Amino acid sequence: MAATQQYVYPDQDEIRIEAVLAALADPVRLDMVRQLAQSGTEISCSGFDVAVTKSTLTHHLRTLREAGVIMGRQQGTARYNSLRRKDLDELFPGLLQGVLAARR
Amino acid sequence: MAATQQYVYPDQDEIRIEAVLAALADPVRLDMVRQLAQSGTEISCSGFDVAVTKSTLTHHLRTLREAGVIMGRQQGTARYNSLRRKDLDELFPGLLQGVLAARR
DNA sequence: GTCATTGTTCGATGGTTGTCGTAGTTCGAT
DNA sequence: ATCGAACTACGACAACCATCGAACAATGAC
Numbered sequence: 001m002a003a004t005q006q007y008v009y010p011d012q013d014e015i016r017i018e019a020v021l022a023a024l025a026d027p028v029r030l031d032m033v034r035q036l037a038q039s040g041t042e043i044s045c046s047g048f049d050v051a052v053t054k055s056t057l058t059h060h061l062r063t064l065r066e067a068g069v070i071m072g073r074q075q076g077t078a079r080y081n082s083l084r085r086k087d088l089d090e091l092f093p094g095l096l097q098g099v100l101a102a103r104r
Numbered sequence: 105m106a107a108t109q110q111y112v113y114p115d116q117d118e119i120r121i122e123a124v125l126a127a128l129a130d131p132v133r134l135d136m137v138r139q140l141a142q143s144g145t146e147i148s149c150s151g152f153d154v155a156v157t158k159s160t161l162t163h164h165l166r167t168l169r170e171a172g173v174i175m176g177r178q179q180g181t182a183r184y185n186s187l188r189r190k191d192l193d194e195l196f197p198g199l200l201q202g203v204l205a206a207r208r
Numbered sequence: 209g210t211c212a213t214t215g216t217t218c219g220a221t222g223g224t225t226g227t228c229g230t231a232g233t234t235c236g237a238t
Numbered sequence: 239a240t241c242g243a244a245c246t247a248c249g250a251c252a253a254c255c256a257t258c259g260a261a262c263a264a265t266g267a268c
Contacts, residue, residue: 016206017134017203017206018129018130018131018134021125021126021128021129021134021203022125022126022129024125025122025125025126025129026122026255026256027122028256030121030122030125044214044215045214045215046213046214046215052256052257052258053257053258053259054214054215054216055215055216055217055218055257055258055259055260056256056257056258057215058215058216058217059255059256059257060256061215062216063255076214076264076265076266077213077214077215077264077265077266078213078214078215078265079214079215091205091206092202092203092205092206093198093201093202093205094197094198094199094201094202094205095198095199095201095202095203096202097197097198097199097202098196098197098198098199098200098201098202099121099125099196099199101195101196101197101198102120102121102195102196130225130226132226148244149244149245150243150244150245156226156227156228157227157228157229158244158245158246159227159228159229159230159245159246159247159248160226160227160228161245162245162246162247163225163226163227164226165245166246167225180234180235180236180244181234181235181236181243181244181245182235182243182244182245183244183245
């Protein structure tokens with residue numbers, strides 16, 4: 001199922017800081033978040049520049065989604081992912097900014 | 105060895121964001137950091153209010169120390185731990201603030 | 209319909225980690 | 239010098255997790 005399935009995203013008040021931190025702690029996922037933040041737009045699954053297989057990428061996207069870090073929009077066979085920046089900034093003001101300020 | 109041993113702390117420029125995030129992602133460690141931030145002072149190992157055994161506490165303190173989140177000062181048999189707030193704020197401005205803003 | 213593209217799901221696997229109990233070490237006080 | 243208090247170190251164990259390959263599902267194009 002490449003597309004039809006509808007995912008459940010945590011409401012803003014269901015986002016837990018521990019889950020967000022754990023999601024951001026992995027190098028691959030942190031890189032994905034950086035790419036999302038830097039692009040400022042949506043990125044399709046295949047659009048991420050990461051050195052893992054498709055199935056591993058799906059795993060990371062699910063982790064980020066369930067933590068409340070990203071949202072997904074379906075279009076055709078493609079799924080476009082975007083940062084939940086507003087939700088995160090409201091809940092944890094400064095967190096994303098601080099994380100993204102880290103030198104790579 | 106309760107005291108004599110000198111630990112090596114990462115220099116500020118050796119602190120990696122991934123390690124900091126992983127250190128903060130654990131509920132017990134996050135709670136310890138919250139206690140440090142709220143108290144504004146040092147807390148001895150036995151001064152933390154956590155529901156784990158001493159050996160587990162030592163493990164968490166080591167994780168926080170090696171990630172660059174805390175420093176330790178030896179005095180007698182006690183080790184006083186403090187937040188490396190200045191180092192973290194300089195490296196990742198807003199991160200600590202955002203994490204601490206999270207509702208418990 | 210057939211096929212390529214896109215993404216998910218399902219084991220399996222190896223590595224990491226949080227937890228504990230036990231033992232050991234250092235320091236200060238008696 | 240003996241004792242207790244404060245931590246640390248080590249081994250063990252269960253749980254979790256990042257990774258992959260292979261198989262599957264849905265969409266769009268031909």
